[in-house]
Amino acid sequence: MSEELLNLTLHVWRQDGPNDPGRFETHQANGISTHMSFLEMLDVVNEDLIEKGKSPIAFDHDCREGICGSCGMVINGVAHGPQKLTTCCQLHMRQFKSGDEIWLEPWRASGFPVVKDLIVDRSALDRIIQAGGYISIRTGSASEANEMPIAKAIADHAMDAAECIGCGACVAACPNASASLFTAAKISHLSLLPQGQAERQDRARKMVAQMDAEGFGGCTNHGECEAACPKGVSLQWIARMNRELVRAVVSSDSGV
Amino acid sequence: MQRALTLHQTTIGKKVVMALSGLIIVGFVIGHFLGNLNLYRGQEALDAYAHFLQGLTPVLWGTRLLLLFAFGAHIAAAFSLWSRNTKARGSRYKKHQDMATDYAARTMYWSGPILLLFVVYHLLHFTILPAHPGEVYRNVVEGFQNPWIASVYIVGNIALGFHIFHGIFSATQTLGANHPRYNAYRRDAAIAISAAITLGNLSFPISVLAGFVTL
Secondary structure, eight states: OOEEEEEEEEEEOOOOTSSSOOOOEEEEEEEEEETTTTHHHHHHHHHHHHHTTTTOOOOOOOOSSSSEEEEEOTTTTTTTTTTTTTOTOOOOOGGSSOOEEEEOOOBBBBBOOETTTTEOOOOHHHHHHHHTOSSOOOOOOOOTTTTOOOOOHHHHHHHHHHTOOOHHHHHSTTTTTHHHHHHHHHHHHHHHGGGGTTTTTHHOOOOOHHHTTOOOOOOOOOOOOHHHHOOOOOOOOHHHHHHHHHHHOSSSSOOO | OOOOOOOGEEEEEHHHHHHHHHHHHHHHHHHHHHHGGGGGGGGHHHHHHHHHHHHHHHHHHHHHHHHHHHHHHHHHHHHHHHHHHHHOOOOOOOSSSOOOOOOOHTHHHHHHHHHHHHHHHHHHIIISSSTTTTTTHHHHHHHSSSSHHHHHHHHHHHHHHHHHHHHHHHHHHTTTOOTTEEEEEEEEHHHHHHHHHHHHHHHHHHHHTTSOOOO
């Protein structure tokens, strides 16, 4: 049985740099195997563009196994494309039909300036982490994993938040380009674990302040971020972040 | 590094202001609706209820000041967040598909200003410039017998229903009341409260228009 090959029309956002206004370009992707990932399909298109002496479509990618958070683009109006709980490197072309038109756009947010084409600068998320998303105690050499008992239910719960890979799909999908889901996942993950208790209040205040300073919008509880998140990070973490911040702000024993 | 901000300066703090002021207003709306049910007990009952409220001067003015404060805070925070949120996107998507947003959430920026206009009209109509001062029942029935006035109230209350549905649900999230044990009920509770108030309020102009309530 011969495999069906797809012929697709791509409308791709091309932008030469942060100050270029950008435009859509139309390219054909012909003879695409349904076993390819979305990024492999773009690789095929890029080889064709390079052979023709044109500039290839720039997109971010690294692990291509859905865990690094590097890749990300808005595919037909949906961050990471039509399949739930999937990064676009793990999105397979069997999700599309021959003849489909596909619109590709970068994450659009003031906090994520476009570097080139579909690549955006997500270092705003790094700066939110740098503001407090860490534990500053010295841990020395690797210690016994069970030295500090953590209940299985708590560890699992913290892991649900820690699953966030920082891809920025929440920002891209949010009607307000808010980074609430990302920041909430990071604050919540540490606030649940014993190691995170020492800096818990400062962490909530500093990370929220940095999130706001980066120009992201506020949360209006629409739930688009949760629907777009490739890791299924839940809205419940935003409620927890709100609680953490209010608790930190009304408490007097904080150093900031 | 950003210095930590006081609560009301953060986007989360502004949402807390919106949630608390919104809940004050919703609390008033529930009380207002329950009081208005006196319409169905007849002219004497409604007018007596209105005179009873008028007699409680400190409570009346306390409530008015609290509501004025809540409205002011709600609108100021909404405006501040709206102006920030519209800038945060930068450039618009050519294609955009909503995955989770419901109608009420999408139309909050419309239902809000509609409600503000409706509240101003409602105050002018019954409180500030009533046709027959002191005769609440007569003002209500004569007012709602006019289909144009009745339709203003119908549109206003439909906007109210959508606004407080998303508002109540959203407030629980903003105030951090998200918990696996009762999460499943939050949306249902918001639907139940907003539907009860909206259908109840809509029944007043409709009953008058249909001739169930007459002078």
